[in-house]
Amino acid sequence: MSDVERGLESRWRRILAATPTRGPVSWLVEFLAFGLKQAWACVFGGALLAVIFAARLWYPDDAALARNDFLTLAAVGIQIVMIATRLETFRELRVIVLFHIVGTVMEIFKTDVGSWMYEGEGLLRIAGVPLFSGFMYAAVGSYLVRVYRLFDLRFTRYPPVWATAILAAVIYANFFTHHFIWDLRWVLLAAVVVLFARTWMHFRVFRRTLRMPVLLAFLLVALFIWFAENIATFSQAWSYPDQMEGWQLVSIAKLGSWFLLMIISVVLVTWVYPPRRPDSATRPG
Template sequence: MVHSDPLCQPLVVRVQQWTIVRALKQLIRFGWEQTLSCVFPVVIFASLALTKLAPLPLLPRYDWLLVICLFMQWWMVRSGLETRDELKVITLFHAIGLVLELFKVHIGSWSYPEEGYTKLFGVPLYSGFMYASVASYLCQAWRRLKVELVQWPPFWMVVPLASAIYLNFFTHHYWVDVRWWLSVLVMLVFWRSWVIYEVGGVRYRMPLVLSFLLIGFFIWIAENIATFFGAWQYPNQAKAWSLVHVGKVSSWCLLVIVSFLIVATLKQVKGRYLHNEQSL
């Protein structure tokens, strides 16, 4: 019977302890970078809770939420927490989200029952910032974690796929819902794609499809928090709040994919532009 050297055992224990401590430090660093990237979404959720628990004077709740979102965006750019290019991306997502909101409220998918001066066809203008907050997170995390994409599909595949996913949010009310076919197509197109990110000087990588699923799941959790505080209301929540159906995770995953594809495409276009400028 072979016995291990007792002198080596303390060294092994120290190595294991060092590995665990190092992993915890990296996890804390990663969590901190994620927290900083979520500043705008956190402010939105905090505002939802504050205005729900302690109504503010002078303006209806939806109008206060719009004022808070606009002020927060101004402060983030002013303080350098957000770049002007990132503000442009967020504005684009606000418009994309607002169009989707106008359609969904019109057909009765959900509603905004409270009063407000800044409502357009039943949709408060602050609602576009709910989508813009996803773009804000992606832009912030991309910059802070020094994200790089590996095996990114060609432009001619990415743009039609993102367009088809977005259009399906509208067309599935009048035609067959192809979200699952689109999900399969996403897995096929991005099966070999990876996202590389940096934490504390160490590079990590994750399958891109897995990142879509994780972000979509956490947005679903955020959606439950938002509906609890009355950000919007599904028909089954009219009398009392209830958990958002888990099937909505698929919708959020597809929305995250659209958001990610738009941000990634814009960053690649900008990167090529800067490269061409430097080559001149």
């Protein structure tokens, strides 16, 4: 946990320490603390999404700087602020940059085969893909590394890391190969369920440490990303083929893709924060 976050948590704890330790009020306090930590973990993604939405409403069409280039520069600025204020560490930046690279490679391929498309011009792009697109994947990485620290995540019966890495590699490959050969999506979803079926995630809120099946956690994060994706496509950051004639909700079937992406994301995060058991004494710093 960064010095900034330690200071904020210390203040929150002093304020909440005077609240009841039992009864409905205590659970309300835990719920409030959970919401505050989640919002704090989303600060990078939330800021980026706010900029995308604001640019859709107010960025002038005749501006000298293309909107996509503005979004890229804004994303770079947000990342610099995150590092300068120590909301993210350089150690965590490694995995966030890796998210950026993995996401950009996928974006280049997916736009080339017509899975989705970007509008507008700009100089800061690769093969027609604006560079801000990679920051949307980086936002997922930022959320995961921050939520790991803020909630002091621990796991019981976590599968072998090598097995999760192999599964993540196959999932990533399938995002490309299913355009040419069999789509293994349902097989991979089943493999995820089998691999993580017995895994529980333990997370510290305020006074209480709770737990939930890790598969449920994956699904909830995937659902959250789907909501964010709808805001982004409404803001015309990109469009799916069925949205070209007018915006509509992103297909709920995309939840499966985001669920599988969670496995890739979790494996990348284990590069920085290896999974720990509840009885482990070391906390991420």
